[in-house]
Amino acid sequence: MTRTVVAEAYGGPEVLALQDIELPALSEGQVFVDVRAAGANPIDYKLYGGEMGRDPASLPMPIGMEVAGVVAEITPGAAGYTGGLTVGDEVIVTNISGGYSDRVVAAAADVGHKPESLTFEQAAGLLLVGGTAWHLLTNTAVGTGDTVLIHGASGGVGLMAVQLAVARGAKVIATASPARHAQLRGYGAEPVAYGAGLADRIRAIGPVDAALDLVGTDEALDTSVELVADRARIATIAGFAKAPELGIAVLTGADGGQAIRDASRVELVKLAAAGKLDVTVDRVFPLTEAAETHRYLQTGHARGKVVLVP
Template identity: 40%
Template sequence: MRAITYDRFGGSDVLQLTDLPEPKVGPDSVLVRVRAASVNPVDFKVRQGYLDPIMDIQFPAVPGWDVAGVVERVGLDTPELSVGDEVYGYVRRDWLHGGTFAEYVAAPVRTLARKPASLSFEEASAVPLAGLTAFQTIERAGVAAGQTALVHAAAGGVGQFAVQILRARGVRVIGTASERNHDHLRALGAEPVTYGEGLVDRVRALAPQGVDVVLDYGSDDLVATTRAVLADGGTVASIVSADARTELGGHYVWVRPSTADLDALTALIEDGAVKVDVAQVFDLADAAAAHDLVAGGHVRGKVVVRV
């Protein structure tokens, strides 16, 4: 099968299109014929060796954790899925090797769910990691209807999902973003504020009593800002800084694969409460360019690789 691989840590130049054997399928896994995979910031960080201290890697490695495709073959004990099912998922294991930037991936059933019928494969591949991250931080923080949430990096890949999920739950959302993304956030139902100097004053002008929760998907000074804007009894959840837990008594969240959470996202998508923003689609052979675009940090929406 064709796959993108890398045999050492480094820049996007280590990525190459090559041929690999079709992966074996374990008892609780299925073989997915990949139709699309999306790029997340963690993908280029993994390629650079960022996770080497905590995750083993077997070279040559195939990058990518997000996938949308069709079940080609089932394992010995996979009653959840059948051949021909259209699925999507966050296919992360505890080691790095067989990722989703390939024609086939062997995926544990716990990482997959049935693809939303209303989405294309390209759109569906853009959901799992970012959507699950947003969903699980909101769940961990216990955000409830009628509350006010401050979402840092609200126009980013994770932030956009968080804004929509929160609005669907009846939560008021204040979102930090550059001014060029303010209209986009308003369209999603958020009240935008520009990040940077004066942020605390701008948030306090909108929420004089403070916010009930801070969701951090990328902030400059989480501890000081949170202490200045969080109402008494409020909480914070971050995917960026462990200070959310150690300094602020909140939550530091590392997203987990979850069929149940993907099903919850599917319901929101099918109800029209959550929409998917795909910025650009690349061919598999151009995966390095897709990595570079995401690494640049200025793309709004998800970058997808079509297989």
């Protein structure tokens, strides 16, 4: 038996419930991982909120796509993305459903070793946002000598995108609320406040070669189009409605991007282990408070990763 958080219906956080479920026996190539921390991401509430469609057959819907924990059981020969796995290994697991649990089942290929220097809470918040940021930077070919504008730079994906862009040798202009500017400056970005007059504030800093929209507002999309000459160098992960009419790529895992995100895991873990990629954990909630966790995320102003612990 394991406790797991599910959405019992489509709706707001009030539809979440903690249930006891029986996990099936492992199939070949699978691993049981005892969860120490589960990463919370906006996609978790968007799915049962119906933003990605509604299918009654998906209910009750397991919640949570990434965890960090300890390998509890393994099928013979199963290897993860960082190599062979053994019971007792501390690991980071991606691409799962039902991460808000005491124990999860995962394909071994989605299980990799957690560096000792990362806490379980940090490890649970590294790869979904890190892989997304990697995909954005790859798609827009951000590299040495570029100036990249990042909208929503203080969020989970944003903090990763800023650090990875700076590591690629780019100059970063980062939009965020003023309270977050010191942290962004610490990562080497030039912060600017979003809101009226944004394009002028950015122009005053200098020309922009590429833009990443992690917010999806008209302001972020319109400013990007205004300041970046080449639309192929603008990408969004949130502006699903408007981006297509502007000729801007909307990136998801489903567009072939999952392969890029999965391939980035080893490098992201290495960078984090070497202290070259910070994971800022904002708040840690108990598994029993999944609804509260999502209400907090839905404010849109979390100050880093939000994590649940069993």
